Amino acid sequence: MVSDPLSSTFAALADPTRRAILARLALGEASAGELARPFAMSGPAVTKHLKVLERAGLISRGRSAQQRPARLEPVALKAASEWIHAYRRFWDDQFEHLDAYLNQLQTEGARK
């Protein structure tokens, strides 16, 4: 159902564990085992999260047979971050208008 690259990025980011994994990977690449330790999670559970992150383009995984270290892919994250930035600006802009409108309403009200 979610086919847009950005939508799958947001869906992947919706989970706090996955965000924590990304935060850990921002410090450098790590294997699934290394990632599992601080989260008190099973290897398969971490692997599942890594798959979601990989599909969303947020991480890539190395080829070295056993370890397959995960590393952060900044491009997808940057796209999502830009989107959020523009979105936030959109609302800020809206609220500027509401400020002005409220001001106008109350001035009119006071005059009556």
Next chain:
Amino acid sequence: MNATTEIGIGYEVTIDRTFAAPRALVFDCFTRAEHLARWWGPHHFDVPFCESDARPGGAIRIDMRGPEPYGTSPIYGEYLEMERPDHFSMVLRGFQDEAGKWGIEHVTTFRFEDAPGGGTNMHMTTVVKQASEAMLPALRGMEAGWTQSFEKLETLLGEMG
């Protein structure tokens, strides 16, 4: 509750703001069509058509009309919760492409509290469900007006200094 995660991007977008108006009035500005039509939309946009059935399950439609090349973008949605003047939540969808896919879909909750001095504190939380890259230029275009006014202010401040 914090929107910003360790990696610098918040999946949940939260915005806090204080308005210099009583809570019931601020609330009505967000939920009543006659008010919404007067302030909704970016700079240089207006709202030629607006509907808002402010009760749980009630429909919302806001047509945002911009200068060329934007044209008119209808925003559709439904209210999920409605507790005047405390909080409400809604799902909004917009920027539909030719294939009928939404460029944006988000669930947004607004909470309002009385602020000291008769104002109103607003707390907005959005969870983005769908987001398309195609919408970015539109958002950026909307942002331009905002940036321009900052630039004007900077120039002015520079002249004054």
